[in-house]
Amino acid sequence: xxxxxxxxxxxxxxxxxxxxxxxxxLSRLVPGDQASSLLRLQGIQPEDKNAATxxxxxxxxxxMDKAVFYISVVPDYYPKNINALTSQNEREQVRQLLNQKxxxxxxxxxxxxxxxxxxxxxxxxxxxxxxxxxxxxxxxxDVISDFSEIYTLSTELSQNKGQNPSSVNALISxxxxxxLSQKTWYYPIIYWHGMDNQFHRWFANMFKGDFGxxxxxxxxxxxxxxxxxxxxxxxxxxxxxxxxMIAIPSGLYAGFRENSLFDKLNGFIWLxxxxxxxxxxxxxxxxxxxxGRYGNFMNIFPTPGDWTFPSDLSVPAIVSKFSQQLVLPVFxxxxxxxxxxxxxxxxxxxxxxxxxxFAVAKAKGISDWKIMKNHLLPNxxxxxxxxxxxxxPAGLSGSLIIEVIFNIxxxxxxxxxxxxxxxxxxxxxxLLLVSIFxxxxxxxxxxxxxxxxxxxNTSLQ
Amino acid sequence: xxxxxxxxxxxxxxxxxxxxxxAVMSPFLAGSKAWICYVNKHLLFPKWQDKTPSIGSPDHxxxxxxxxxxxxxxxxxxxxDANLSPFSDQPGKSWRNRHWLGTDKLGRDVLSGxxxxxxxxxxxxxxxxxxxxxxxxTLGILSAYFRDDGISLNMVQLMGVFLAFIMGLFFLYWELxxxxxxxxxxxxxxxxxxxxxxxxxxxxxxxxxxKYPIPFDMMMVKVIEIRxxxxxxxxxxxxxxxxxxxxxWNIILIITILGWIDFARYARAETLSVKEENFIVSAKVxxxxxxxxxxxxxxxxxxxxxxxxxxxxISSAILLESTLSFLGMGLPxxxxxxxxxxxEGRTMQSWWLVVCPGLALFIIILCxxxxxxxxxKTGTRGML
Numbered sequence: 113x114x115x116x117x118x119x120x121x122x123x124x125x126x127x128x129x130x131x132x133x134x135x136x137x138l139s140r141l142v143p144g145d146q147a148s149s150l151l152r153l154q155g156i157q158p159e160d161k162n163a164a165t166x167x168x169x170x171x172x173x174x175x176m177d178k179a180v181f182y183i184s185v186v187p188d189y190y191p192k193n194i195n196a197l198t199s200q201n202e203r204e205q206v207r208q209l210l211n212q213k214x215x216x217x218x219x220x221x222x223x224x225x226x227x228x229x230x231x232x233x234x235x236x237x238x239x240x241x242x243x244x245x246x247x248x249x250x251x252x253x254d255v256i257s258d259f260s261e262i263y264t265l266s267t268e269l270s271q272n273k274g275q276n277p278s279s280v281n282a283l284i285s286x287x288x289x290x291x292l293s294q295k296t297w298y299y300p301i302i303y304w305h306g307m308d309n310q311f312h313r314w315f316a317n318m319f320k321g322d323f324g325x326x327x328x329x330x331x332x333x334x335x336x337x338x339x340x341x342x343x344x345x346x347x348x349x350x351x352x353x354x355x356x357m358i359a360i361p362s363g364l365y366a367g368f369r370e371n372s373l374f375d376k377l378n379g380f381i382w383l384x385x386x387x388x389x390x391x392x393x394x395x396x397x398x399x400x401x402x403x404g405r406y407g408n409f410m411n412i413f414p415t416p417g418d419w420t421f422p423s424d425l426s427v428p429a430i431v432s433k434f435s436q437q438l439v440l441p442v443f444x445x446x447x448x449x450x451x452x453x454x455x456x457x458x459x460x461x462x463x464x465x466x467x468x469x470f471a472v473a474k475a476k477g478i479s480d481w482k483i484m485k486n487h488l489l490p491n492x493x494x495x496x497x498x499x500x501x502x503x504x505p506a507g508l509s510g511s512l513i514i515e516v517i518f519n520i521x522x523x524x525x526x527x528x529x530x531x532x533x534x535x536x537x538x539x540x541x542x543l544l545l546v547s548i549f550x551x552x553x554x555x556x557x558x559x560x561x562x563x564x565x566x567x568x569n570t571s572l573q
Numbered sequence: 574x575x576x577x578x579x580x581x582x583x584x585x586x587x588x589x590x591x592x593x594x595x596a597v598m599s600p601f602l603a604g605s606k607a608w609i610c611y612v613n614k615h616l617l618f619p620k621w622q623d624k625t626p627s628i629g630s631p632d633h634x635x636x637x638x639x640x641x642x643x644x645x646x647x648x649x650x651x652x653x654d655a656n657l658s659p660f661s662d663q664p665g666k667s668w669r670n671r672h673w674l675g676t677d678k679l680g681r682d683v684l685s686g687x688x689x690x691x692x693x694x695x696x697x698x699x700x701x702x703x704x705x706x707x708x709x710x711t712l713g714i715l716s717a718y719f720r721d722d723g724i725s726l727n728m729v730q731l732m733g734v735f736l737a738f739i740m741g742l743f744f745l746y747w748e749l750x751x752x753x754x755x756x757x758x759x760x761x762x763x764x765x766x767x768x769x770x771x772x773x774x775x776x777x778x779x780x781x782x783x784k785y786p787i788p789f790d791m792m793m794v795k796v797i798e799i800r801x802x803x804x805x806x807x808x809x810x811x812x813x814x815x816x817x818x819x820x821x822w823n824i825i826l827i828i829t830i831l832g833w834i835d836f837a838r839y840a841r842a843e844t845l846s847v848k849e850e851n852f853i854v855s856a857k858v859x860x861x862x863x864x865x866x867x868x869x870x871x872x873x874x875x876x877x878x879x880x881x882x883x884x885x886x887i888s889s890a891i892l893l894e895s896t897l898s899f900l901g902m903g904l905p906x907x908x909x910x911x912x913x914x915x916x917e918g919r920t921m922q923s924w925w926l927v928v929c930p931g932l933a934l935f936i937i938i939l940c941x942x943x944x945x946x947x948x949x950k951t952g953t954r955g956m957l
Binding site for chain 1: 888919927
């Protein structure tokens with residue numbers, strides 16, 4: 113057994129690493145980048161003078177100039193690390209030009225020549241029409257990323273080659289060079305970036321418990337998640353308590369009186385609740401039972417939404433404030449969860465009834481109530497407890513939509529709000545934490561199950 | 574066994590058939606344009622013709638046949654029809670023009686929306702589960718049939734597979750990143766893959782090189798484990814926010830990616846239990862090749878379980894779709910869905926907008942679950 117536990121714990125490590133890698137690469141796929149989000153948070157507008165320099169500062173602070181992973185496989189004409197270009201516009205332009213299969217060497221020559229020409233242009237601003245158009249064309253070159261358009265601009269420029277300053281002529285020749293060296297085919301090249309990369313940094317931060325800051329309000333993501341986790345765990349706990357309080361007795365009795373009216377009714381009711389979409393149930397309950405619109409007697413529960421803690425933090429005050437609001441959400445969660453639990457209990461009882469101890473107890477004439485309480489329940493309880501445990505990660509998913517509907521500030525509501533406001537740090541931190549929680553919980557329930565049920569094969573084949 | 578399929582099973586199948594019929598017939602059931610018009614001796618199909626030819630004013634002989642519900646699901650009418658309850662008296666409406674299930678805040682007809690919402694729900698449920706079924710069952714049977722030692726490759730083949738894998742992923746990624754992918758790219762890539770498979774098969778004939786078993790089953794189990802560690806609704810929300818353009822195909826893609834795992838899991842488990850039985854052993858003795866055994870012997874025997882999983886998967890795919898559209902994510906605004914109608918009803922506090930589409934959703938899920946559990950009771954072995 114000890115060996116089984118140790119092996120299972122060791123086997124979980126590669127899974128966790130892979131889960132983290134998936135979360136990381138998903139987080140790199142999202143639109144927008146964090147440096148400009150921080151810029152917005154700092155109150156710097158994109159057209160401000162210091163925007164560009166502040167952007168570069170943020171960019172380097174977040175380590176976004178590093179390579180993404182330990183290795184990269186790129187086409188042969190790509191640079192080793194395109195993120196090393198710190199200016200946002202420049203990087204975007206280079207990336208677009210690279211996608212049109214133009215080698216990086218020629219692009220970088222074009223960029224430097226463009227910069228030289230732009231600095232030259234300040235000295236040659238004159239009244240003549242040609243210099244005016246020259247300035248305009250140079251400005252256009254900064255924003256255009258379609259190479260055919262760049263090429264047409266350069267042919268326009270080269271028409272009055274004699275009058276152009278030498279820097280502009282160099283720019284024209286570098287554009288010609290780009291046209292000549294445009295590729296049609298490419299092959300992969302593998303680069304090794306060492307330990308100094310974004311993934312390594314991210315991984316290390318996550319291990320230290322540093323999830324970064326929220327792009328919306330600049331608070332620490334860890335704090336936000338901790339606050340939200342409180343509510344989610346309250347919901348989960350209430351869900352488990354109530355669903356087992358209802359499911360275990362009803363399943364026990366239904367299994368004991370197999371195929372009786374109660375058994376059939378029990379199965380039928382829970383089947384209905386199981387098929388009922390939880391968000392539909394929640395919406396219907398909110399509409400009918402939280403307002404006096406359909407008669408005053410229907411206005412039973414308060415409108416959900418006020419989840420701030422009362423000023424005096426005594427237990428009765430908190431309970432009286434939240435208990436009324438929590439009835440509907442917990443009811444929805446329980447209704448959805450109970451069907452499976454009740455069925456598991458029932459099937460376990462049916463299985464236990466074939467055992468000899470049951471027949472003996474019956475033969476001795478013990479009352480039904482005592483048989484259920486003293487004989488069936490202890491035997492059924494252990495597998496049921498592990499099943500309740502294994503349902504907890506699934507309960508997280510279920511509570512997401514309930515939190516959104518009832519405005520409960522839990523983890524589900526937090527991830528939903530963060531997605532709609534593109535606060536990616538929070539989104540992927542929650543995704544990662546929830547997945548790790550799931551993995552660890554599955555491990556724990558597996559081990560407990562193996563301990564309470566020695567019949568299970570622990571040889572790991 | 575057949576007699577055990579009682580009334581509730583038959584009823585479920587009938588109701589499911591009704592849903593499919595509604596989805597297929599949706600253009601005939603609701604819409605503001607006529608199907609067929611016979612005007613001035615011209616036969617017209619306004620519903621399917623974008624431009625109506627000018628034929629002058631209709632004479633007294635002209636006939637038009639309209640859909641039963643004369644409203645498009647997306648046509649708004651704020652001035653007169655906004656937020657009507659089904660029971661409110663709708664002045665100036667004949668029984669034909671009545672909004673039987675009311676309207677939303679923009680005056681869109683709820684019944685018409687529900688009919689077109691059925692199309693969306695079934696489209697997403699059936700298409701995504703179809704692809705998930707094919708991928709999952711193939712991989713599940715393969716991994717259980719070959720286990721960790723069924724396929725052995727020599728060093729040359731291994732290197733070939735590795736190289737092909739890296740190159741394939743590389744070109745796929747960069748062609749997608751550069752937006753240069755066309756049907757020619759696909760044709761070239763698929764033919765390259767087929768050629769490579771053939772070459773690798775030929776290379777297997779090389780004698781005297783040590784062979785190494787491929788741990789295919791282990792990889793499969795790991796993939797299943799990793800998928801299981803992401804709670805579905807969390808990963809679904811995250812994935813659907815990655816797409817820059819909302820579209821029904823994104824949702825289908827995501828549900829396929831998330832859904833094939835279930836088929837793979839059950840196909841694998843069932844194949845493992847079937848594999849050791851006598852008819853498979855005798856098929857092997859008869860010298861049938863692996864593909865034939867998998868397709869003709871194993872697949873039909875594990876089909877009942879897969880059907881159960883399929884029914885449950887379709888119902889959960891439909892539920893996921895409505896959950897997503899209820900949350901307002903992933904689907905374009907002009908796509909009519911049950912979930913979006915319900916979320917509008919919730920914010921507007923109009924009960925008919927929540928109750929009616931929700932009832933449609935609830936009934937189809939109930940039917941699918943019922944069919945699945947009936948199959949489960951009567952027709953399957955082991956598992957589940």
